[in-house]
Amino acid sequence: MKQVSYIAILMLLVSSCHSQADKTKDVKVGGGCEGCEAIFEYGDKELLTVDTLPNFQETEPKLKISGTVFQKDGKTPAENVIIYIYHTNRDGLYEMKGDEEGWAKRHGYIRGWVKTGKDGKYTFYTFRPAAYPNEPVQEHIHMTIKEPKFNKYYIDEIVFDDDPLLTDNERKKLLNRCGSGIVVPKMINGIWIVERDIVLGLNIPAYP
Template sequence: MKNQLFFLLIATMTLTLNAFGQDKKVGGPCEGCEAIYESPVPFDKLDSFVKMPDATWTGKKPLGINGIVYKADGKTPAPGVILYIYHTDETGHYSPKEGAKGWEKRHGSIRSWMRTNEKGEYKFVTLRPAPYPGRTDPAHIHITVKEPGLNEYYIDEYLFANDPLLTPEKRQKLENRGGNGILTLIDVGNMYKAERHIYLGRNIPNYPTNP
């Protein structure tokens, strides 16, 4: 009987510590999201515009993606939000550089970090990634978000509306975390352009009502 009471007391204390001794996390599990902290530039020095390592106009037609990050109310621009993006190369592989460390070994070298400006704006230029060879996953660009006061979390990947692998069934399964991530490309001559606005907290588990 004493042993039962002892274990019951320990269990109660553990639950209490978990409830009051830990910070509330948002977004759920996120493997690799910690890669956002591998930025070679301090967060407060990041620009709102980046040119990805694969971006080139030499024999290529790059892709420019821009948008505005909004706060949870859906209308107020959110400055100072860190965005980490990475994607496959034109062969569908995550290709790290020789001697790569940390998450670059998994995410490859085509990755960058941005910080939204005072208007909540961000922009990056890259080459369109290819889907994984021999698989049915649509081509995509991963994105992780770190906003002030909250832990990092992932939102829906950037996808391409004209990708034949993006079937109606796959569209229905999208969670729309951070809003719709499907891009409609516009050919402007020397490059393609697309726009995606991001809505903080939208469809993000455990997101606070007033962050």
Template sequence: MLYWTAKTNSKTASDKVGMVGGPFENGEFMYIGMPEHINAIDTSAGWPQKGQKLLITGTIYKLDGITPAPNVILYYYHTDINGVYSGNQALDPRVVRHGYIRGWVKSDSNGKYAIYTVRPAPYPNSKFEAHIHPSIKEPNIDKEYYIDEFVFDDDPLLTAEKRKKLPNRGGSGILRSYTKDDLQIAVNNIILGLNIPNYPETL
């Protein structure tokens, strides 16, 4: 219901500037299974896996990088501890490509969000670094857009050459974590519209 409401709002900012974020293959997947009420804190379905527990937390800011942005939906999905987008019986077959480790948070009145999940593994027999796919749905823009994948600063697969090529959509997605007890904690702030094509200068 949220998806169709957003898509039919003819007064949103992106109607005036074109396709915010540019092409986004399967971007609509974020709406499949989206709960009606989304909290600022989410625990993913992958949390029970026997892997490294991970907390990603931070603030979502407006384009000025200073003003917190409330009510912004952040959708995420990632591989399991074996590097596979695994499924389960509860997974909608339309989003099988995303796997069952997926979820949503909505920034609170101070722009804060937190995701508890298990640290994903890289694809098997691959040179691609482990990563988490995030995308954004702002309340005043009718189209979702993706931001830089969340990757791990301590991942040996994340080479210096790869780091130089990161587009920094929404800011850096490199997670620099520290460990408290058995939990890895990474603070990752997001700047809406930063390096996002066709993003409106004012909302």
């Protein structure tokens, strides 16, 4: 009888561990995310810590975005995190060539991907986007991330501190997902330099 209860307890433990593991696997962090699937649309491109977006060479003003991805503690660099960005052209439009497939039909072709290394650092070379032509929305760069443990989720867009459309009211609306997306651009050697660090899970719903 005693042996039977030991076996029953053991089975209970095994099954509860199993369901715990399944729960972690199925956890959906960050809420809904329309278009986040685009983070997987890099095709056969090898993901590095640095990426240069299309039209960088011929477009002004140029922009260099750098940052470090940290674990939730805000200190430990996070490795193997994929970051996807896309933004408008200088006319404020998500530019198409006409042969786009998948989410490029919405995001356009001005987009890029990186994957962090051991030090968590990443860099994108691109140009400053422009605000939408017919809406008073501040210029912005969309960002989606995929860390190894969890599903993809979007984080606060990069927005520019010197943008007149980034009013106090707009600043109040920002959610600070993975930290603030407000960057302070500095012009150095003819290129705007900005830094956007990312703290995984910060202000992300359902993040354990």
